[in-house]
Amino acid sequence: MSFILNNCMAISIVFTVILFISIAFKKRIVALVISFVTVLFGSFxxxxxxxxxxxxxxxxxxxxGLIIIGEGLLLLVATSVFISVQEAKKKRCKVKEKLAAKGGDEMAIGVALTVLVVGLMFASGLSRGKTAKRKYMVWGTTTILIIAPFFSWAVSILFAISQEEGFAGVAxxxxLFPIFFLIGLVALLTGVFKKESVNKSI
Incomplete structure (x- = not known):
């Protein structure tokens, strides 16, 4: 375990290198898995x-851990951009693929919104009746891991569909992603450094 703790940044760099190699060879599934593994490694x-x-x-x-989580989420965004560009090229070639991709987008948005709602309910349950320190930590972590990636992605996809321009959604x-990530990071750090209060809660 001490090896992992002492070399965690080097391990995260290896993940990043593997992801960009996967993108270079157009291995979308591998790239997605690596980005998720990086987030999970930072969370661990x-x-x-x-x-x-x-x-x-x-x-x-x-x-x-927070730096690696942020790195993993940025890798997830980069992978999403890579996949979006690939899908955009396919959509220009065939009208049928465009219609199928639209249905796929709707399903993906539904999944993202479901994860978002479940995550918010879970965070609400974990923080109910707890101290201010615990609430800041729970909601900060939820914002970083759930709200920042999934809410930003869902809103961006809906915007891209409404504008019929994929790059507008990417932009x-x-x-949105860095804004929510920083909000979550500030909340989490506030909880980490806030003095424990047994009798008071938000």
């Missing part, structure tokens, strides 16, 4: 530091 480091480590070492691992996603 973050929660492991909270549960098993204390002091400055915990803070160091927590910060690295909106690149604008």
């Amino acid at each position: 480091l973050l929660f492991y530091a909270f549960a098993k480590i204390s002091g400055l070492d915990a803070l160091d691992i927590q910060i690295k 909106l996603m690149m604008l």
